[in-house]
Amino acid sequence: MLEAWTGAQIRAAEQPWLDAGEGDALMRRAAHGLAGTALALLDSRNRPRYGARVVAVAGSGNNGGDALWAAALLARRGLKPSAILTAGRAHEAGLAALRVAGGTVVRLADEDSSSTDGDAAARRLLADADLVIDGILGTGGSGGLREPAAGLAAHLEDLRRDGTVAVLACDIPSGVDADTGEAEAAHVTADATATFGGAKSGHLAGVGETASGALTVVPIGIEDALPEPDVRRLQPADLRALWPTPARSAQKYSRGVLGVIAGSPQYPGAALLTTAAAAAAGVGMVRYLGPSSVGTLINARTPDAVCSEQQPGDVHVQAWLAGPGTNDDDGQLDRVRAALAAAVADGTPAVVDAGGMSVLPDAGAAHLVLTPHAGELARLLTDRLAASGEQVERADVEARPLHHARLAARITGCTVLLKGATTLVAGPDGAVFSQADATPWLSTAGSGDVLAGILGAVLAGVAEHPEPAERLGLGGDTRWAAAAAVAAAIHGRAGRLAAHDPAGTGAGGPLHATAVIDATAPAVRAVLAG
Numbered sequence: 001m002l003e004a005w006t007g008a009q010i011r012a013a014e015q016p017w018l019d020a021g022e023g024d025a026l027m028r029r030a031a032h033g034l035a036g037t038a039l040a041l042l043d044s045r046n047r048p049r050y051g052a053r054v055v056a057v058a059g060s061g062n063n064g065g066d067a068l069w070a071a072a073l074l075a076r077r078g079l080k081p082s083a084i085l086t087a088g089r090a091h092e093a094g095l096a097a098l099r100v101a102g103g104t105v106v107r108l109a110d111e112d113s114s115s116t117d118g119d120a121a122a123r124r125l126l127a128d129a130d131l132v133i134d135g136i137l138g139t140g141g142s143g144g145l146r147e148p149a150a151g152l153a154a155h156l157e158d159l160r161r162d163g164t165v166a167v168l169a170c171d172i173p174s175g176v177d178a179d180t181g182e183a184e185a186a187h188v189t190a191d192a193t194a195t196f197g198g199a200k201s202g203h204l205a206g207v208g209e210t211a212s213g214a215l216t217v218v219p220i221g222i223e224d225a226l227p228e229p230d231v232r233r234l235q236p237a238d239l240r241a242l243w244p245t246p247a248r249s250a251q252k253y254s255r256g257v258l259g260v261i262a263g264s265p266q267y268p269g270a271a272l273l274t275t276a277a278a279a280a281a282g283v284g285m286v287r288y289l290g291p292s293s294v295g296t297l298i299n300a301r302t303p304d305a306v307c308s309e310q311q312p313g314d315v316h317v318q319a320w321l322a323g324p325g326t327n328d329d330d331g332q333l334d335r336v337r338a339a340l341a342a343a344v345a346d347g348t349p350a351v352v353d354a355g356g357m358s359v360l361p362d363a364g365a366a367h368l369v370l371t372p373h374a375g376e377l378a379r380l381l382t383d384r385l386a387a388s389g390e391q392v393e394r395a396d397v398e399a400r401p402l403h404h405a406r407l408a409a410r411i412t413g414c415t416v417l418l419k420g421a422t423t424l425v426a427g428p429d430g431a432v433f434s435q436a437d438a439t440p441w442l443s444t445a446g447s448g449d450v451l452a453g454i455l456g457a458v459l460a461g462v463a464e465h466p467e468p469a470e471r472l473g474l475g476g477d478t479r480w481a482a483a484a485a486v487a488a489a490i491h492g493r494a495g496r497l498a499a500h501d502p503a504g505t506g507a508g509g510p511l512h513a514t515a516v517i518d519a520t521a522p523a524v525r526a527v528l529a530g
């Protein structure tokens, strides 16, 4: 599991070492890890190390100190170091080390300075650089980059996009909030980030996720002092442990029955996709409740689904999937309401997707997993905050995804899975998961229905088997958020397979929602095979 903490949590874990006067030792370890990551980044681009020009861009704090020390260390490996100072002050020992290593130093003009010689010299250094280490701001930064650093960062991004320079962020790309991944204004975008002691939540959400590039966590000795993580990301081994794999004695009922209330004669597609996806994910059995005309269509694609016009109270299921493609005309929304009320009362987990979110019970529960995209989450929050008159727009959710997912979980009392390039899952108990397994090709109609089906299958499978989650320290209500993260990861991986985009970079080509369904079982097999 990749675990991440807030800046304050990391600082608290460092404090005993600082109190004991061992701050320098922590910085030395950080700088060594940073220098090692710099060499690996050059190697990955087939750039020779010897004679490579490395520029440390350093602000006033310890983040700049790390960068200056790393540049000095790299001089011993044959690189040519220099530094651009963005503030009036710089870390003294780091700066001294860089000078001893033969590095030139230029300082950007601040608002009070009339000379801009430093700015021109800084741009010349960047133009000649093979590698830039961004040490402008770390966990002590607040409020985004200001001038003159902001202008320099914009110039650096032009050079990075052209491929002339590789950018390595020290701890966190400067200007990105280490706790939230938000960036109000200018920020650095990095090809890679070396972070110290533990990942920061800001690496796994929002702008911070994309701005960080490839993340390396450098241990500095404080790790045992870290508390429960703020954000988690499940890795393949975790997915393997959490996937509802059948026991030898399993039969369809012990594996879980999923009740699906989706689709309508007008919009049957959602019913077809959700039921087929749940079946492909290996649920014990799918029970579809809805109009018989839709049931007939479902059985043409998924003959194993049991379809009827029964009501939720007539059947016994281990999980519900309620909402996609439903409307008021044919009684489907009444079924959704009844299923969700029963789910809250009897503890049966439920996926609440699309139209289901408009008939959510006032008092939710962690075992109800809502699956909004940014626009739906904005609407849900605006509805719930109507009394205060607060309006939430889609753009607000996109700019502050972690904040809004957490807010929605708190207000609704439900687990909230916010769909996006990176999927965030927030539980009402405060647990957060961030999964980045997807491919941009997944942004297509029907993709969300497939996710809902996979999630329904996972919830039905884990409903009566909490042990694997407990073994990973994800017990109690956190297990519902973990189940949602598992489903998001498998959906993303199926998408990558279907698009032939193994790394999720956008390589490969288009996919159709049904291709994602067909790739679901192979994605699960690949995870289980390790």
Ligand SMILES: NC(=O)C1=CN([C@@H]2O[C@H](COP(=O)(O)OP(=O)(O)OC[C@H]3O[C@@H](n4cnc5c(N)ncnc54)[C@H](O)[C@@H]3O)[C@@H](O)[C@H]2O)[C@@H](O)CC1
Pocket (backbone or CB within 6 Å): 014, 018, 023, 026, 027, 030, 059, 060, 061, 062, 063, 064, 066, 136, 137, 138, 139, 140, 141, 142, 143, 144, 145, 146, 170, 171, 172, 196, 220
């Ligand atoms: N505390 C420790 O023991 C360790 C810290 N380390 C490094 O130290 C960093 C944290 O160091 P600091 O606490 O000095 O914080 P930073 O280096 O992030 O910078 C803080 C300084 O920047 C100024 N500042 C804040 N926001 C600004 C803005 N928007 N524009 C311009 N200036 C701004 C502050 O006034 C302060 O002087 C970590 O990210 C990590 O890189 C590592 O060396 C490992 C050990």
Ligand SMILES: [K+]
Pocket (backbone or CB within 6 Å): 063, 134, 135, 136, 137, 138, 169, 170, 171, 172, 173, 174
């Ligand atoms: K930085």
